[in-house]
Amino acid sequence: MAKADFVRVMFNDISHKYDLLNDVLSLGTHRLWKRKFVRIALKNKPKTALDCATGTGDIAFKLKESCPGQVVGIDFSSGMIEFALERAKASPLPVEFKVADIQNLPFGDKTFDVTTISFGIRNVESLDLGLKELGRVSNGVYILEFGQPKNALYKKLYFTMLRMYVPLFGLISKRKDAYEYLIASSETFPSGQTFVDIMKKNMTFKNYGFIPVFGGIAYIYYANNEGK
Numbered sequence: 138m139a140k141a142d143f144v145r146v147m148f149n150d151i152s153h154k155y156d157l158l159n160d161v162l163s164l165g166t167h168r169l170w171k172r173k174f175v176r177i178a179l180k181n182k183p184k185t186a187l188d189c190a191t192g193t194g195d196i197a198f199k200l201k202e203s204c205p206g207q208v209v210g211i212d213f214s215s216g217m218i219e220f221a222l223e224r225a226k227a228s229p230l231p232v233e234f235k236v237a238d239i240q241n242l243p244f245g246d247k248t249f250d251v252t253t254i255s256f257g258i259r260n261v262e263s264l265d266l267g268l269k270e271l272g273r274v275s276n277g278v279y280i281l282e283f284g285q286p287k288n289a290l291y292k293k294l295y296f297t298m299l300r301m302y303v304p305l306f307g308l309i310s311k312r313k314d315a316y317e318y319l320i321a322s323s324e325t326f327p328s329g330q331t332f333v334d335i336m337k338k339n340m341t342f343k344n345y346g347f348i349p350v351f352g353g354i355a356y357i358y359y360a361n362n363e364g365k
């Protein structure tokens with residue numbers, strides 16, 4: 138099975154438990170990371186935003202609290218988008234959601250002030266194509282993604298701890314392979330300056346940088362023409 142099909146089916150399968158899984162697995166910390174991420178993405182006061190791999194829409198709703206213009210969330214899992222649409226119905230914030238693939242975004246060049254993607258880029262089949270598309274449709278790109286802590290002991294402790302959760306995840310999601318995929322992809326996905334260099338290769342912005350979160354368990358990356 139191609140990576141894209143595996144990822145799409147996996148997220149469709151766990152979509153009804155995705156928010157619960159996030160809270161359990163991260164012990165709630167994903168909310169703090171996402172808040173910090175959105176604060177950084179909003180620094181240059183964008184009016185419009187596209188949140189890619191939006192899942193159930195966490196980041197899109199947070200962006201809309203400050204963006205006066207159009208905010209759209211896209212994901213290629215129709216299961217995830219169904220939950221995002223349910224949330225949109227119950228929310229006073231007008232956020233649009235669509236099923237779409239990051240590798241072929243259905244938007245013209247520079248449609249949005251910013252694009253964001255939280256815990257999604259690691260899953261995209263062609264990283265180069267995904268990054269090119271994120272940069273093409275906006276004037277600034279903000280990425281939150283897992284990586285590896287630089288400190289060797291911390292890194293070993295973190296990944297050992299992560300592996301201890303496997304049975305719990307299998308119990309809740311009924312997809313043990315999804316969790317195994319999360320660890321394997323987080324352990325090997327390029328992070329820090331290595332990832333910034335890949336962004337530079339695929340985008341044409343002036344400024345690039347990264348901010349480690351929790352000592353490098355995750356990273357916030359940015360690419361824009363205005364500073365952080």
Ligand SMILES: C[S@@+](CC[C@H](N)C(=O)[O-])C[C@H]1O[C@@H](n2cnc3c(N)ncnc32)[C@H](O)[C@@H]1O
Pocket residue numbers: 144145148159189190191192193194195196211212213214217237238239240254255256257260261262
């Ligand atoms: C771990 S979830 C992240 C969801 C949300 N952004 C969050 O932070 O909670 C990853 C999401 O990426 C989506 N995804 C993976 N590859 C994609 C692609 N090529 N195009 C669109 N969505 C994709 C999956 O369907 C899934 O909903």
